[in-house]
Amino acid sequence: MGIRSRSSVITGMGVINAIADGIPEFAASLRAGKSGIGFLNHPPEHVPVRIGAEIKDWKYIEALNSIHGLSDELRQRTKKSSLRSPFPVQVSVYSALQAWRMAELETKPAEPERIGLVIAGSNLSQHYIYRQNERFRESPEYLPPSYALHFMDTDHLGTISEILNIQGEGFTVGGASASGNIGLIKGAQLVQYGLVDVCLVVGAVADLSPMEWQGFHAIGAMGGKRFANDPSLSCRPFDRQHEGFIYGQGSACLVLESSESAARRGVRSVAEYLGGGIVLDANRLSDPTEKGEAKAMNIALQQSGIEPKDIDYISAHGTSSPLGDDTEIMAIRQVFREYTPQIWINSTKSLTGHCIYAAGMTEAVATVIQMQEGFVHPNLNLEQPIDDECRFVGKRSMDTELNMAMSNSFGFGGINSSIVLKKGERTEWQ
Template sequence: MPSSSWPETVVTGVGVTSAIGQGQEAFLGALLNAESSFGVMQRPGRQKDSAFIGAEIAELRMPDAIDRKQLRRASLSAQVALATLGEAWQDAGLIDVDPIRIGLIVGGSNLQQRDMLLTREAYAEREKLLSPAYGVSFMDTDLCGFCSEQFGIRGLACTVGGASASGQLAVIQAIQAVQSEQVDVCIALGALTDLSHWEFQGLRNLGAMGSDRFAEQPELACRPFDRDRDGFIYGECCGVVVVESEASAQRRGAVPYARLAGWGVAMDANRQPDPSPEGEARAIRMALQRAGRAAIDIDYVNTHGTGAPLGDETELRAIQSCGLSHAYLNATKSIVGHGLSAAGAVEIVATLLQMKAGRLHPTKNLVDPIAPSLNWVRERSVASAIDTALTLSMGFGGINTALCLRSYS
């Protein structure tokens, strides 16, 4: 169904926290200069007779308005969510919006595995003394509680799990909440997925996570679409996108980043982690149809691009089959790492910031592309006016999503 059949939705605020920088300016600057920060991960609970490579947030700045007492009982995922939402809240100017007309969708599930592991280890011999707060904090909805309490959100709030498509799925759910007039503003938050050595080992044994090949050279390990890729490389991150009806934005005098022109969600009917080019292509075509756009209208595709051997090839087959070979392509994960539940939201933020800047970031470590004829942004950033962009996210369990963004004018 074309987007004209529904109320127009726009993005009026964004926030981002990642290992390459916190806040829009630092994040975009690092992206354009391809400044990654991969290394052997150091957080407690991340290693056990292992040396898993990833990118960890070095320092976190909290907004002044956040209650510091609450932070003492907040997990890493909750702290990063509050900091990132604070930036987006201020960016969108939500202070005067009726809190009953603001909603929150948290993208992600099983978000706090490392925190739970550390708690269980600390109380292994004294379970009876376990803090009552654990009875709440092990649930993903605790992030809804932290965020809604600190920012006074009184509209709808829930979590949505779509594996690595969770962040983008949260944005799509936020669009639907605004279009159905449940709220005027809906905040989509791709939450930081805080994993322990258990999850990393499982993902490594699955063949999804690298890197054996670059164990001694972490800066070279994350290389989506390169022939030497050997799996995704984890990266801590969180992205927030403020979705609003165009009518609400106009009433408030908010200046949108872009129009949320169309979206698609398609399932593969497959529990396994192997991707499907048909499912991915179907999501892309649904997004284009809803946006009322043809493939030739797409200037840029922000790929899912994880570095998984089969996943990258499958995604390129879908892109080519949809007639998008002409569009610029890059992979944000090559610099940021794979944020899992957060990835889709972070990549939407990356797309919006690139559109605003008129410049596309490089794809780091793309030395020998598996499809060299495509229109890659490789070693250096490229100046380009982007009117219409697609951003793609896929998740285990056969979940495929696509979102079409159009410049606001």
């Protein structure tokens, strides 16, 4: 057994991305296999990338008003704190409020000093900084003084904690595309070590500036070339014609809580967090390794106190990049050996695009939804699988009972992470 001193359950979730504004819509879109990928409404200037999965037609005030069951006081406080915040902060606030509401933290409160907050992702203000930079070069005197607050990732932390009166431990964590899982693991540890009773983990939207787009494009990490005229076909994890990741815009939030606290507050847990592993490859580049990925999965299983045969489903990192997909499948086969053919595998990125910092969080939310509702969502565009033994979900959702699931996230710089979740009490999404 690992370090589990207290069990950590999930009592709230929030999500926004190209196929979902809220949990019920995400559940419906996953089941339907809806693709959020298309031509960008706001393509980056100067950069030859035209395909991605954007949040569409989103207006902050309307979004805030759409969350039912929040008090007027909380709504007012939210507007006062964040109406002038940069877009990524507003998106984080929005997914956090959804999760706060689902966990009933306003009506069945926890002690503010016993609530923690983890923001997953780093360099969250790139596009904001890029725009201010243009302005600064022209007239430095007119740079808005609030830049001093907004350029830092901790703006998310300060703003959400002010709105929700969170006074326990809090920080931001970075782990490139593994940020979401790293945030989740660190948040769960705060709960498991008894440092907090409740911990919000927010996966922040990656609001890339044209420079980040260009950089990803220039190293050949992005797909969308072969299917340049047919965006919905461009993201194809584990398919022989995969050629790179497709950007996804999104944020997700999970409320982790000790089971004692959830029982005390009288709220349901939709899933249990069993364990997670983070290991480094000692490699600063963008190439993944089978060894590091397998090690992360093995640690996650050990921490959870379970065996490979106990896993019903793997939410793969599966970015649709050739080396990444191949490496992950080799690692999965190494860890799960003869049990590999019985484990469902899909990649949520085939629907949402790659939500970078929020990918791990988005996929954890998708995993909980699939366990709750008893289905696995399709792998879009998986026509010729790169592996014949793995049990990839096909083009349609499959109804199936899922009790335990693994979710993988790997990042540039040799960052490997894996978590294990267990199905919780049945809940109707509201």
